[in-house]
Amino acid sequence: GAVVSQHPSRVICKSGTSVKIECRSLDFQATTMFWYRQFPKQSLMLMATSNEGSKATYEQGVEKDKFLINHASLTLSTLTVTSAHPEDSSFYICSARGGTSGINEQFFGPGTRLTVL
Amino acid sequence: EDKVVQSPLSLVVHEGDTVTLNCSYEVTNFRSLLWYKQEKKAPTFLFMLTSSGIEKKSGRLSSILDKKELFSILNITATQTGDSAVYLCAVNSGNTPLVFGKGTRLSVIA
Numbered sequence: 001g002a003v004v005s006q007h008p009s010r011v012i013c014k015s016g017t018s019v020k021i022e023c024r025s026l027d028f029q030a031t032t033m034f035w036y037r038q039f040p041k042q043s044l045m046l047m048a049t050s051n052e053g054s055k056a057t058y059e060q061g062v063e064k065d066k067f068l069i070n071h072a073s074l075t076l077s078t079l080t081v082t083s084a085h086p087e088d089s090s091f092y093i094c095s096a097r098g099g100t101s102g103i104n105e106q107f108f109g110p111g112t113r114l115t116v117l
Numbered sequence: 118e119d120k121v122v123q124s125p126l127s128l129v130v131h132e133g134d135t136v137t138l139n140c141s142y143e144v145t146n147f148r149s150l151l152w153y154k155q156e157k158k159a160p161t162f163l164f165m166l167t168s169s170g171i172e173k174k175s176g177r178l179s180s181i182l183d184k185k186e187l188f189s190i191l192n193i194t195a196t197q198t199g200d201s202a203v204y205l206c207a208v209n210s211g212n213t214p215l216v217f218g219k220g221t222r223l224s225v226i227a
Binding site for chain 2 (some may be wrong): 006034037041042043044046091095106107108109110111
């Protein structure tokens with residue numbers, strides 16, 4: 001399958017700071033990228049969908065001014081958690097769709113564990 | 118609203134047992150059903166099912182889809198402690214994000 005990377009894999013920050021997480025599709029062009037959040041012992045919760053070159057579509061209850069998503073190229077999307085607070089501590093996972101697999105597969109990045117102190 | 122329901126939510130078995138995990142779904146425009154295994158990091162892909170009745174197999178894991186009854190099962194035979202994980206079922210309904218179930222947490226004890 002295709003490879004999706006995320007950076008950083010783990011980040012610890014102080015409350016009030018902003019954190020940027022990168023998601024890259026390494027060997028295919030991702031026309032669509034998805035950002036998920038996962039709390040302990042819970043399933044993945046979709047935060048937003050982004051298509052290259054257009055604004056992200058946020059799920060209900062997700063603050064777009066707090067979770068800034070930029071999908072500037074076909075291989076890179078970024079999620080910036082602005083003014084992070086302890087309740088934003090979570091596991092953030094991106095996934096990408098595109099390439100020759102068409103619309104039937106999403107490839108996941110390894111995730112980023114965010115801890116806000 | 119598209120929905121995916123997995124059962125059981127958690128399961129504890131002994132090594133060597135066989136387990137069956139269930140996934141039922143309701144979606145408006147079914148394209149495929151996917152199974153993932155999640156340990157400490159992001160989910161890893163196991164199977165993608167698009168046609169009814171065709172079993173997909175990978176080692177001790179196998180899965181099958183019933184599009185008439187709208188469900189899929191994931192079987193694991195001769196379980197090992199390394200099979201302990203959360204198994205996620207997701208449905209692809211076209212040009213939309215995957216819809217995930219809550220997962221089944223499998224614990225295999227020696």
